[in-house]
Amino acid sequence: MEGTKDFVIKLKKAMEEIKDTQQEKIKIASKMMGECMMEEGLVQVFGLGHAREFSMELGYRAGGLMPFHQFNAKDLALRGKISAQQLQDEDFSKNCERATQLWNLYNIHPKDLFIIVSFSGAEAVAIEMAMKAKEEGHTVIGVVSKACSENSDSQHPSQKKLEEVVDLTLDTCAPYPDLVVNLDGLHANQIATLCGNVVAQMLTAETYRYLKESGKECPVLLSANIEGADVHNRSLSSKYEGRWNS
């Protein structure tokens, strides 16, 4: 048994499952995202802790689309709403109040769409955020690891899970428990974030295709090494000034 080989086998198995089971859903999600962008809405992306990698995968990067805004829990401490100590609180993800505080930091428009990521589907803050977004009339896409979610109890007072609150759920297809490598009895490695990154890029590709097929301009950010990238990227971002970077 070799560790890295074993890891790659598990990763590819989960990726295969994404391809087999998530394509239709990714297409529907991409259509939602494309339609939101056509109406000058932004896609708001929120994930706590490791789930923030999903937002980083979509938000402001070369080869990505411009109209995203990333929720970042750290902003609460950076902007003085809570202390650095409170940010580190082990029960942060259970505290529903944090969802409202975070929401209030940002500039959110009625046309915006939400993507909310919680691999367990059980985090109170993520569920509260999804409920708030639904209440305010936004469409919400959830991203979970279905196998993990099926084995987790909701932390939210309503006892609801993320899937029950959102309009569409995507699955990272990571297994449960997500400790994919066994090294002489030690269970190591997690692949949910990695699979999430793959799903996020598949969403980017399909949203691009949807916009193109609809005959629209695609607001793709250029790599800094391409001539004129600075000017191009600034012209894309200026349209969403105060929103993408709120």
Place this chain on the structure above:
Amino acid sequence: MMEITMNRFYDEVLELIDQVYEKEDQNIKKAASLCAKSIANSGVIHVFGSGHSIGFGLEMKDRPGSLAPVHNIETTDFVLRGLFSLAEFKDQDNIFERRPHIADQLYQLYDIRPEDVFIIISNSGINGVVIDMALTAKEKGHPLVVVTSWQHTTAEASRHPSGKKLYELADVVIDNCGPQGDALMQTEGKEKVCSVSSITGACIAQSLTTEIILDLQRNKIEVPLFLEEKEEQSKKRNQELKEKYRGRI
């Protein structure tokens, strides 16, 4: 021109993942061995990347199945610790990460010990703060692992006053096998769509964890691995690990 679809992305990223493991297997093992040696001497792995490279550090720490002695260096810590205001940090006319001596100040911000090892991640490997941090780490005698895009870093000139690129300072270099500029699929226009460095980077980060554990096991050293908190015993173990590295991770 081939159409942009999720399946095309999927196929291309799978190819790149295979390439990482074919080409970089030995480098990942060498890097893991440096990290394992440090951990055996009660050292900590400090991970630093700016922008999207922050994801690499997240992959390596703070959850079951990851190693305890991993610390992420983040420039926002200056604000969280009250050394700069958010306004000073975000000043558009004086971009924080391009200011001189930021790396020295970051180094001093933390409890970094001689036995610690550094992993620095940058796609281009040509910009100020990551090279400064690498210079500081080497000056203080730490082993240094660099994760970079070979295609990108060899295509452009350094923007650092020393003229050096990040990989030139490393003890071990791992190529994330991403294309120059990170975006993957050429469209009919000048833009390329979808990026890959965080996916191949996450593969490298996870495999480092695996190989560090194997290296420690081969040398019969206790593995400081966070466990899933199913039983009281594993909760206790995790608390002990957090205690052991308190203030350092």
